[in-house]
Amino acid sequence: MKLQIDLSALSAAVSRMGLPLPVVFDLKNPLLPHDPERPHSGDSPVIEPGGEEITWKVFNEVKKTGNLLEYKGQQILLYMPGHPQNRFEEAQVDPLNGNRVHISFCRHLEEMKRTGNFQRYIATQDQDGEFRIYSRQKPSHEVNVCLRVCMLCLTKLNYKGYSKPGNKAVFTYFSFREFFQHYESFFSEHPAPEPRSHEEKGYTQDWPEVSKAYRASKDYICESCDVTLKRHRHLLHTHHVNGVRNDNAEGNLKALCADCHSKQPGHDHMVVTRDNRYTITHLRREQECADTADWQQVFDLADPGLNGLLHHLKTLKAPLPEVGLEIQDARDAIVANLELAWPGRRVGVAIGPEDAEQAREQGWRVFSVAQCLDSPEKLKRQILPPA
Incomplete structure (x- = not known):
């Protein structure tokens, strides 16, 4: 009889406790040394460089993870390459005249999914800001253009506090590469960066x-x-x-x-993996250097992917949260990690659905990031002390 052993739960528990994992265990292959500096990425990208056209069926498989776009466990972007001839020409002069790039399940994409009014989109993981477009009247005529991000998407995520009136700089200086880096903790796999030596990266040889x-x-x-x-x-x-x-x-x-x-x-x-952020957060709390006396300290300590939610809560003048609270069971074993928590109200926010489920079993009310972004006022009502 073939023996099946799954050590994933044990590895996750060890990681949450802040203990090192010196090797990667694989019962099928010889033990290999674990390289902590190695970027966390899949064996191959979900989307080929340059992107690929998605069908209505594929579009329905795109998930809404923290209001982000996820396909097969990885983060993606969506954009419409086809432009009317006049806009095709105008987009080459000024990218503001081109179609927008979607980074979130914004109002536009949600409406398209609801009505089935699907148009030709390209899914991509390219982060350099250049996208291949063509004229609908002359599909063979293609050019690369630096298209701009969708403003509805920025609002949906409240990316860097974009919803605050007058905060136009978030759109003006938006970087797709920086955007992907912000939300690394929401995904288990990431596109592998091109390997380069220290000298190629600009560092000295020593x-x-x-x-x-x-x-x-x-x-x-x-x-x-x-x-x-x-x-x-x-x-x-x-x-x-x-x-x-x-x-x-x-x-x-x-x-x-x-x-x-x-x-x-x-x-x-x-690239900082979710497990590494967990380890650092655990050690901060263990060493009593995770106090959040003001909102700036909360922003400094919290996962970057919670930035938009934190801006909402600060604007709403909500109570300050604790960052990275570990939830224990009756035997004092760590079973979950809440990115934000209000222990007095036993309310928390979790990135991982497994953490949310385990915390709920311990009597906590736990909300997903998407739920909180869609209705931050509701979260505030849950964490306010009773009148």
């Missing part, structure tokens, strides 16, 4: 040694959130303050945990 020595000089403590990472040294990075990667002057270096590092301006190239 950068690994410089980085290691600097982090050791700071006793493996994050200089932003104060979390100690001696047992998880791969989660402490060395950041170039001025953004110049070959400037290794000590005054230009800063030791930052992977979470804090990923939130620095211009760091849209970074």
